[in-house]
Amino acid sequence: MDKRFTIIVGGKAGEGVKKAVQVIAEAFNRLSYHTFQMDDYQSLIKGGHNFSVVTAAQAEVFSAYEIADLIICFDSRSVVEHKIHRCPETVLVYNSDDGFDEAGIGVPLSALAKIHLEPGANVSISAISVFCGLFGLGRDFLVEMVKDSYRKNVDANIAYASAIYESLKVAPQFLLGDHTRVQTKQMSGNQLIALGAYAAGLDQYYGYPMTPASSLMHYLASKKEAFQVQTIHAESELAAINMAIGATYAGARTAVGSSGGGFALMQEAFSMAGIVEAPLLCVLSSRPGPATGVSTYTAQEDLMFALYQGHGEFVRVVASPDSHIRAFSLAAELLSLAWELQCPTLLLTEKHLSECMQSIVIDPNDSPFADYKKTEEPERYERYSDSADGVSPLLFPPSAQMIKWNSHEHLASGLRTDQAEAMLAIKDKRNRKFFTAQEAIAKYQRIATYGEGEFVVFAYGSTVLELREAAKHVDFAMCIVGIIYLEPFPTDLLAIYKGKSVVVVEHSSRGAFAEFLKSKLQIDVLASILKYDGRSYDPLKLASHLQEVYDAQS
Amino acid sequence: MRNLDTPKENTWCSGCGNFGILNAFKKSLELLETEDHIPLQDVVITCGIGCHGKIFDFINVSGFYSLHGRAVATAEGIKLANPDLHVITFGGDGDSLGEGLEHSIFAAKRNMDLTLILHNNGTYGLTTGQFSPLSEKGYKGLSTPFGNIESPLHAIGMMMEAGATFVARSYSAKPDHLANTIRRAVMHKGFSFVEVLQPCVSYNNTYRLYNQHVKQLEVVPDDYYMALSLAKDPEDIFIGVFREEDKALFHNELYGDYNPVKMSPDRQMRRARIRSLFPN
Numbered sequence A: 001m002d003k004r005f006t007i008i009v010g011g012k013a014g015e016g017v018k019k020a021v022q023v024i025a026e027a028f029n030r031l032s033y034h035t036f037q038m039d040d041y042q043s044l045i046k047g048g049h050n051f052s053v054v055t056a057a058q059a060e061v062f063s064a065y066e067i068a069d070l071i072i073c074f075d076s077r078s079v080v081e082h083k084i085h086r087c088p089e090t091v092l093v094y095n096s097d098d099g100f101d102e103a104g105i106g107v108p109l110s111a112l113a114k115i116h117l118e119p120g121a122n123v124s125i126s127a128i129s130v131f132c133g134l135f136g137l138g139r140d141f142l143v144e145m146v147k148d149s150y151r152k153n154v155d156a157n158i159a160y161a162s163a164i165y166e167s168l169k170v171a172p173q174f175l176l177g178d179h180t181r182v183q184t185k186q187m188s189g190n191q192l193i194a195l196g197a198y199a200a201g202l203d204q205y206y207g208y209p210m211t212p213a214s215s216l217m218h219y220l221a222s223k224k225e226a227f228q229v230q231t232i233h234a235e236s237e238l239a240a241i242n243m244a245i246g247a248t249y250a251g252a253r254t255a256v257g258s259s260g261g262g263f264a265l266m267q268e269a270f271s272m273a274g275i276v277e278a279p280l281l282c283v284l285s286s287r288p289g290p291a292t293g294v295s296t297y298t299a300q301e302d303l304m305f306a307l308y309q310g311h312g313e314f315v316r317v318v319a320s321p322d323s324h325i326r327a328f329s330l331a332a333e334l335l336s337l338a339w340e341l342q343c344p345t346l347l348l349t350e351k352h353l354s355e356c357m358q359s360i361v362i363d364p365n366d367s368p369f370a371d372y373k374k375t376e377e378p379e380r381y382e383r384y385s386d387s388a389d390g391v392s393p394l395l396f397p398p399s400a401q402m403i404k405w406n407s408h409e410h411l412a413s414g415l416r417t418d419q420a421e422a423m424l425a426i427k428d429k430r431n432r433k434f435f436t437a438q439e440a441i442a443k444y445q446r447i448a449t450y451g452e453g454e455f456v457v458f459a460y461g462s463t464v465l466e467l468r469e470a471a472k473h474v475d476f477a478m479c480i481v482g483i484i485y486l487e488p489f490p491t492d493l494l495a496i497y498k499g500k501s502v503v504v505v506e507h508s509s510r511g512a513f514a515e516f517l518k519s520k521l522q523i524d525v526l527a528s529i530l531k532y533d534g535r536s537y538d539p540l541k542l543a544s545h546l547q548e549v550y551d552a553q554s
Numbered sequence B: 001m002r003n004l005d006t007p008k009e010n011t012w013c014s015g016c017g018n019f020g021i022l023n024a025f026k027k028s029l030e031l032l033e034t035e036d037h038i039p040l041q042d043v044v045i046t047c048g049i050g051c052h053g054k055i056f057d058f059i060n061v062s063g064f065y066s067l068h069g070r071a072v073a074t075a076e077g078i079k080l081a082n083p084d085l086h087v088i089t090f091g092g093d094g095d096s097l098g099e100g101l102e103h104s105i106f107a108a109k110r111n112m113d114l115t116l117i118l119h120n121n122g123t124y125g126l127t128t129g130q131f132s133p134l135s136e137k138g139y140k141g142l143s144t145p146f147g148n149i150e151s152p153l154h155a156i157g158m159m160m161e162a163g164a165t166f167v168a169r170s171y172s173a174k175p176d177h178l179a180n181t182i183r184r185a186v187m188h189k190g191f192s193f194v195e196v197l198q199p200c201v202s203y204n205n206t207y208r209l210y211n212q213h214v215k216q217l218e219v220v221p222d223d224y225y226m227a228l229s230l231a232k233d234p235e236d237i238f239i240g241v242f243r244e245e246d247k248a249l250f251h252n253e254l255y256g257d258y259n260p261v262k263m264s265p266d267r268q269m270r271r272a273r274i275r276s277l278f279p280n
Helices: A019-028 A075-085 A108-114 A124-136 A139-150 A154-167 A189-199 A214-222 A239-250 A258-274 A305-307 A326-341 A350-353 A421-441 A461-475 A491-497 A512-521 A539-553 B017-035 B051-058 B071-079 B093-099 B101-110 B155-162 B175-187 B207-213 B222-229 B251-253 B267-275
Strands: A004-015 A032-038 A047-058 A070-073 A091-095 A105-107 A185-188 A204-207 A230-234 A253-258 A280-286 A317-320 A343-351 A357-360 A402-406 A447-450 A455-459 A478-483 A485-487 A500-505 A524-530 B043-045 B063-064 B086-092 B115-120 B167-172 B192-197 B214-216 B238-245
Touching: A004 A019, A019 A032, A019 A047, A019 A124, A019 A139, A019 A185, A019 A357, A019 B238, A032 A350, A047 A075, A047 A154, A047 A421, A091 A124, A108 A124, A108 A154, A124 A139, A124 A154, A139 A154, A154 A478, A154 B192, A185 A189, A189 A214, A189 A280, A189 A326, A189 A343, A189 A350, A189 A500, A204 A214, A204 B071, A214 A230, A214 A350, A214 B238, A230 B251, A239 A253, A239 A258, A239 B043, A239 B071, A239 B101, A239 B238, A253 A258, A258 A280, A258 A305, A258 A343, A258 A402, A280 A326, A305 A317, A305 A485, A305 A512, A317 A326, A317 A421, A326 A343, A326 A357, A326 A421, A326 B101, A343 A350, A343 A478, A350 A461, A402 B222, A421 B086, A421 B214, A455 A512, A455 B071, A461 A478, A461 A539, A491 A512, A500 A539, A512 B071, A524 A539, A539 B155, B017 B051, B017 B115, B017 B175, B017 B192, B043 B051, B043 B071, B051 B063, B051 B086, B063 B071, B071 B086, B071 B093, B071 B101, B071 B251, B086 B093, B086 B175, B093 B115, B093 B155, B101 B155, B115 B175, B155 B222, B155 B238, B167 B175, B167 B222, B175 B192, B175 B238, B207 B214, B207 B238, B222 B238
Parallel strands: A004 A070, A070 A091, A091 A105, A204 A230, A204 A253, A253 A280, A280 A343, A317 A343, A402 B063, A455 A478, A455 A500, A500 A524, B043 B063, B043 B086, B086 B115, B115 B192, B167 B192, B214 B238
Antiparallel strands: A004 A047, A032 A047, A032 A357, A185 A357, A317 A485, A447 A478, B167 B238
């Protein structure tokens, strides 16, 4: 039997809630448990209520659960807020200096912090002490975790952690079972997207802060020295994408990222990437919209927006990772495809994958590398020379040749044209890339299926993760079909589902993904399960939804 | 030096100030190559959309015909990818001070090592003469048939305030002055801005005004306020260099002597670095 634990830490923004859970997840990883961490926070810096949750299991875990085994409350508000996450077996630990719960275990988190920590230090460290105490882990393990996780003021931290540990005064409540120490690392989707793009040759990232894409920019910025990668926080999304395209002209492999609002601003430049044939990787991490919407929660409202970025006709590749490991491989594939096809490629994801962390190990050895078609006649170079596959060779300055990229319609030389015949020639050349793109993406995994059975559920993006966790709790055979490549659409691989009745699960209120599938595959949508409150699915609730649909049709 | 002409038919109006800018730019490229040893192949141009942008088609130099307002951002990306290139961006007043004002201001703020040549014709020529950010109050165009009710921006003052380290003005009808100014701007390390007074014969013919009032500034004013008052002089229209100073370059501050396209880590190095992040 797969052992599984869910732990919530709640508190005010600025109290180190997310960090506290990261440390607990890291401890689980060291104890050979798989973890999935989700941070629920609002668009504010101090106060309010934030919480993070980690679900840990001996088997791989794909999403976090709503009902917790252990809840650690840094403040009184958390005790109230997390009533919905409790069941009779839930163990609750509260800060006896700020809160009370008659069924809970009170620990003076703040008073002990005052004794041991510097003024203003937060109570974040206490969570790992509570964890170690309640999971029967020895003091040595606690000290190891504190030392490795909180690098400043180590002695004070250990003193505080030990004081919390000793003041618990309850017997261990949870048993981890046998474990060997296997090493994984918790990584967020955005971190893995960054690493995947880097593996494929990313030189520069251009961005402008917008949750939930910002952490991609932050992560790459932190790797500047170690990775020789530059991150430029520009004056706007408009600047970011235009700079990124300019940099490709000089031969740098670049990417941009934002959420829906930022991409709305980037539209014209996205189209420019189409006509100048710039190899550009775009990362769109969705949140609920429209416009400002809800900044820090998840949604899949931007599917059509992602598929139809820009105006005018031009080829693009759009794909969405259905797991953390795919976030890495797909980012590498999409940067490579951008260079192979000389077109914009778009990685569509959402807050749930971007920011949630999963324990993972990455092997970069199989990832593709962004290479490009080179000129065979460097002495007679024309930027947009015709070719059977529509892809013209790239050459970068400095060169004795004239290298002209042009956002106006143009001749093979890159000089502008308004002539009818010349327009046909260049549009036909570019359009040949639609076929080339279909062939190019075929070398990568375009769909992913999980499980076998007549009951078929379609999803894309991190909804596939939620389904895989929910699948552990249904009592019928279910096949989850995750669509990774959305454009060009893998009709060839999905032909077997034509005419079938399927279930579609997505995070939108209008069911755009279900409509999209119907238009592409002539499938019958038996049920469209929609969630649009910004929150991820609780695996158990999703499982019971699926069970209802299954029971109704059988 | 190679032939700088292209086979494209020139479609500027007869008498357009843009001819003066094109000719002066060609001259400055010759000077840069012969006098300053900057090979033509190290020069890359970008331009926005408007009459100014057609210069892209009329000159046999590598470059990027960008979007309206975005040529400065495009140029910044090119420079940041390969800092060995000399990047020169052409913009109209609508292009660089209207749609793309933010990029002009921020490139100056960063002291991005590139040159912005502003074709100031005080109008939107290519879209048939609407008022521009530099049009005088009262200017009548199709969108302001009863006269523009806004006051114009002041390009030199704004660029000085934003942090441009080389700020100059020249006149399209003074080809030698313009060629030398462009040459100095390109040779300047840091963000260089050249406002070119450019009469538009169709919608804003300023030849008489400029011929009467343009005066040459012989030395660079050593004081910010002096420079500003000369640039904004109500009587004389001074051409010359208003500011020329040294300041750290954005790309040097960002990555020192590194060159992203020449020194890009190879595939194996990238893989090793990724592996090192994960426990063994």
